[in-house]
Amino acid sequence: MANHFYSKRDLTFHLYEVLNAEQLTRLPYFQDHNRESFEMVLDAAGQIAESMLKPLLTEMDRKEPQLVDGKIRVHSGIRPIIRRFGDDGWINAPFSYEEGGQQFPATIMNAATFIFGAANYSSSVFPFLTTGAANLLRSFGSPELIETFTPNMYAGRWQGTMALTEPDAGSSLSDITTTAEATDQPGVYKIRGQKIYISAGDHDACENIVHLMLAKIKSGPLGAKGISLFAVPQKRPENGHLLDNDVLTAGVYHKMGYKGAPIAHLMVGSNDGCIGYLVGEPHKGLSYMFQMMNEARIGVGMNAVSIGTAAYYASLEYARERPQGRPIAEKDPSRPQVPIIRHADVKRMLLFQKAVLEGSLGLLLQCSYYADLVHAAEGDEKEKAALLLDLLTPIAKSYPSEMGCLTTSASVQILGGAGYTTDFPVEQFYREARIHPIHEGTTGIHGLDLLGRKVIMHNGKAVTLLLAEIQTDMAAAQVSPEGEALSNQLGAALVVLDKVTRHLLSLAPSDTEAFLADATLYLELFGHVVIAWQWLRQTTVARQAIANVHDDDQNFYQGKLMAARYFYEYELVKIHALSRRLISADRVTIEMQNEWF
Template sequence: MAKKYVSRRNLEFMLYEVFDIVGMTQYPYYSAHNKKMFDMTLDAALKLSKDLLNPIFEEMDRQGPVLENGKVKVHPMVRTIMQRFGEGGWIAAKFQEEFDGAQLPYLIADACNFIFSAANYSAHVFPGLTSKAARLITSFGSQEQIDTYVPKMLNGEWQGTMALTEPQAGSSLADITTTAVPTDKGYYLLQGQKIFISAGDHDGVDNVVQMLLAKIEGAPAGVKGISMFIVPNQRIAADGGLEPNDVTITQIYHKMGYRGAPITELSLGEKGDCRGWLVGEPHNGLSYMFQMMNGSRLGVGMGAIGISSAAYYAALDYARERPQGRLVPDPATAQVPIIEHADVRRMLLFQRAFVEGAFSLLMQCCRYSDLELAVEGEEKEKASLLLDLLIPVAKTYPSETSILSTSQAIQIFGGYGYCEDFPVEQHFRDTRIHAIHEGTTGIQGMDILGRKVRMKGGKAFTLFVQEVNATIAAARALEKLAPYADRLATALEELQQVTEQLKGFGEEKGTRAMLADATLYLEYFSLIAIAWQWLLQSIAAEKALAGKPSQSNQQFYQGKLHTTRYFFHYELPKTAGLAQRLKEQEAITLEMEKDIFND
């Protein structure tokens, strides 16, 4: 493994200098915290990742889960991980004090999740999923359900999952066929099948609690008929112990990467006795699940960034140590480390620009999440709308770009990078899932263009433009940043024009035509959002440099400014080609008949 997989200095820069997490403690909701506690939390997360997660990074990949006698067996350290994360309060980190949670700001809690993902993504999935599932119960469940399930989930004894997908219903949840028949005993009898369920069963916990979507018998058609149920693999028996709940694990999927965590297929009610307990009101299941989905999408983005961070630091270490080639055409001179070559530096800059730029965007989303909880009125609505708008970007840009970034890490290693001797091939395999799960890239594109930029009469999009313009104005006041502020202003103005033009195209040609290139629109929007984040970081760096910092800090801030230069000269210009395509009102993909694809 690499000597380093995250930058503590960058975490501190983001938390304290860019997003001012200490300022969050002015609000009553977060008033119990202070900078010393945040520093201690980072220390604890780094130690836990170093001592517990990272040492088994390769083992969990090489010794993947197996299905034996109807039970999934995972790496033996998974039970220890769940126990340690439960005892240490990591699963409950964001939960309110009433649930024995730490009530940590999202900014610090998700910075720690970034550390855990970088150390060992597969390992962190187990407690991460459990936390999100427990949040659904505390948000929408009854007091009895909270008392029955949440304590054991938050202390790491029981696993939590989300069970949505079915063989004929992946992204199209309106087509799920799992049914729930009411009884007079307070539970429903479920029957159906679920596929691709992460951590749907394993021996690292005593029980698995599925947060499951199904349709009550006689429910309305489509998404309006979906309800949410708690379906434990082991239900509580009359004597207070656990007994089988007619949930059968029919297979585990053998995956390209992310192999340390099992993805399972579940068969419900083969014996007619799979019991589920309704969460909240009937037919509101999809709206409830979107709370978990939105949190999961942000988690997917953060996971992809964490994996790419580990790959970047592995490539950086290798580039500094690997001798190859010379700077002058004289074979008598010594070879130089490959970091001396411009193209290697370009690949490293691409990785750094992505990792630190995307992490900044996720921190921006965390700040909005914190404000949602801490403030009221218009400020709360603003934070909520901006978060909702940015979720497709925060999920997709990291997911898609991580594939390219980890690939560049392999390229720096050359042939060694393609082999199991070094970790980057595993990082590449591990990250590929992120563009698929929790809503594919295509789904996210349709979400942002078809709904998010238009919701509430375009209010969220208008607020986004105002946020970026505020950063542009602040950057223009700093002489060295003014040219980059102008570049972003030009790109932002064109984004507004393209967005309005696409809306008009939809009104004229229909929604299907408007959304034909929604994925390209999302990529276009994302580049501008990341440029905004780099400008935001550069403002903080310039202000810090004006204070005459130490030499090591001076190098850090100069590195930020140089990486900003890279992004604005190499990545932001890509928006020009995307804008040109999006302005062309030719529905090429729709107009091509499917039979033309035949040989």
């Protein structure tokens, strides 16, 4: 199918067959919804993606944002896109009716995010960022701040951003030096500093930009404990006017990919004229920001899957159409060439993409489901979901991000020389995918988060809960021989994971450095296990469904069963290499010295 960039059938499978997303509507917050309203949203997302976002994919890559006279100019197609997201209620759709929202579950919103990102990642980040910034304001801001800023943000007239990074503070956020100085008005501060890599930090497709900015109130505590959150508009609304707020754009970054989205370098308060409004309490900025970052991390994982999925379908289409070579066993040159999808090595590269991407999509939707339970359920159910979501977030962000670089690489490889040219979109997807292991916390940071924080929190309670979930799914998988086979392999993988985890935790008290030195590898190992779990769940559903269907559905479920087998055969086995390293006593990366390189 030409221009196929995602599979609605697969989304339906995840949402309603594996996850039973309709069950969310039993919760009061979501009670007005049902599968029909979910489907309306996803159909609308598909329609916007197809008609507005996808047509600009290539053009936004070729015509990068430029800084002209102090203002970043973006592609002219972005303004109508943002307004459309505002007009149609996408930006505040998850928020409550009182806030003008529609109380949509994150599960459905993130499925829409997946569709938008697959169509054109760069264009989809604008409204996504505004939602995140608005969510911080409505969660922690005063009623006055909310009233001042959010209506225009919801409408898509004002852009929201997360303004965290500074020249000397990227991964180490506690080292920010942007300062906030109290004025005589309560909650009103003078802000001074520099922010870099601010996504949508300045552009001409909105009327104003609202930065949710981290800064340190003068004379506050050192490090992370001294960070506060401020709303810092580019233009300050006062008495019905928008006044210049001394947030200057010093530059726009030119990037390898996702070029359509402007990433700004901002000078804040250089002329002593920048006002910021404290959001929530002083010194709690980092904890507030983590709310948005955790949501954003699921979003990044989802967009990694989006880009990978668009590349997967592009390579699948090519593999079906491109004749080259003959089957291994029939090399007669007088016979016509066959489409390359007939070659086992090409099918391997396609199955690799399918297995990684559909496994990741399952995980991300499941995390979104947990987020909905955290938001709208109560008691044990809420607490359990919160722990599972906390534990799985570094994996749900990093596994798809790291693997997306490899799946898009497989797409390029399938197209061969053609894939390396700009005549096909896969090279763009390869470039775009590379951002995800970097932004919203590098993979290294997420490894430390998983092993150094999430695995040990509450005495390992989250891991215990996850294992119970997996074991329930392993029991459910026993209904078919292939489910049983995968279940046994997953059981063996859990033993490996447990052995490695115990070994690493045993190092923690005496040798923190060795404990965490290979946290990135631990994250990878954990990721393989979690995605294997997702494929076990998908296998159980597919095996049960396949008996009663024909034609396309039969093919669909066969594909699921094969992709699961692929994942266990080719991907899950990687834990046996990782575990060898992770239990080794060789401290080579610690002992290595700067001057020996």
